Every structure is written in C-alpha cells, then in structure tokens.
Amino acid sequence: MSELSRAAELAAANAAGMKLYARQWLDDAAAEDAVQEALVSLLSLKKCPEDPVAWMYVAVRNRAIDQARSGQRRKRREQNAARSEWFEASAENSLDAEEVQRALRRLPREVREIVVLRVWGGLGYAMIARIAQISVGTAHQRFEEAMKELRRNLFV
C-alpha cells in the first residue's frame, strides 16, 4: 500500500468531521462532494503531504468556500444546510443534537469553523490557525468565546 493510499485511508476515517466542517458553508450533498473531491486531489498528488488530515481540511475548506461563492445557488444551499442534520441522532447523548446545531448556527461562521475543527476535527490550535489562516492566539480566543456563547445558548 502506497503512502498516498494510507493517507487517503486516514483521511476517509476522518471524513465525517470533514463533512461537518464543509457543512458550515454547504448543504449535505455539496459537503459530501467537497470531501470526495478533496480526497481525489489528495490521491492526485505526487508527494504525500506531511499531515494528510490537515491537508484535507484545507482542501475541503477551499472547495467549500469556492462552491459557496458560486452566486445564485448560495442562498438555496444555506437554506438546505440549515434544514439537514449535522449530527447523528442518538438517545444516549446528554446534549440534544438539534439544539447544538441551532446554537452552532447562531455563531458567526469564522468562529463556528474553529469550534468544528477543535471539537469534531480534534485538531490543535496551531493547525487550526493554519487552516483558518489566522493567528494561534486568535484561534484560541475565538474558541474560548464560542464555548461561552454555546453554553449560554444551551443553558449548560
């Protein structure tokens, strides 16, 4: 198995988090496409990136932003993105998935993406800063503020 194939397997294992990340800009189907396209791009590389998961998040972000910018379809996508589910429904969770989704949607997108990368992407602040093209300090500050805001909105 080549290094790139292993990287693709690793990226695919993290695909749910990447799709959730893409959902910050796109609807379900478009987010799915963005992740799959990023995977194709990863496998088209001549050399395997140092951190394939981080590379994939950057690729997904670029695709999601490009697609979201494509004029007329934007509004429809945002409406669809609001409707469809971001999380798997589970009775075991102490937090209601729908409520969390609503609370997340109330956050500004540039803050929300930090939360998704940190909580569901499991990435460190340095990597988040690189992906979102902000400083590490800003990433940390945004996350802290978002957590406070989420707790307020979820009454936790």
Add this chain to the structure above:
Amino acid sequence: MESENEFEERLRSLIPARSSADPIAAAFEAGSRSARRRTRIWQMTSLAAALLAGIQLLHPAEFSHVRLPLVQPAQTAAISLTDESELPMARAVLDHGIDALPSPQAMTIRKSDPTNSL
C-alpha cells in the same frame, strides 16, 4: 456548573453525520483524471505537429530557405609596419643597437581587415 473541558467532551460525544467519502472511488477517479490529462497532452502535441506539417506542405517555400544569422568575424587589432616606419627603425637599430627600438605601446596600432593581414 460543569467545567469547560467537560462541556467540550459532551459536545465531542455528538457524532457528526456519516460521510460516504470513498477512498477507492477517489483513487479510481484520480487515476482516470491523470490518464485523461496524459492523453490530452499527447493529443495536443500530435495536433501541433500535424498543423506544422500541414503548413509546411501548403507553403513549402517558407520552409525551404532557412536563414541563419550572419556571424561577423571579430575585428582584431593588427600591428602594421608600413614602409615609412620600418626603414627609419632599421636605421636606428643599425646605428644605436636594439635599445633604439620604441616600446611596444608607442608603436602605431591600426585596426584593419583581418583578411588583408593574412
């Protein structure tokens, strides 16, 4: 009230909706795109070669004379000893020995056509 970490953990326990991203399909797509790209390069190269050959066939005169840039021979400095300078110099050497010869810098240097000096 729970700590920030506990809240983060509770959030993390929510599982993002499944993705159907398929690495095998992605690998297949990447491979076929690469093959398409290579085919396109060959097609473009063949097309360019065919066009060039077509033009050459239609306008053979344009291609029959290939003009090469003329290379001018570099002009060289040649020392020319004319009759006027040679005779007095010979006399001076006969009268006063080799010290009578002028220094090389003092000699007249004249640029001339190298073909004449050959």
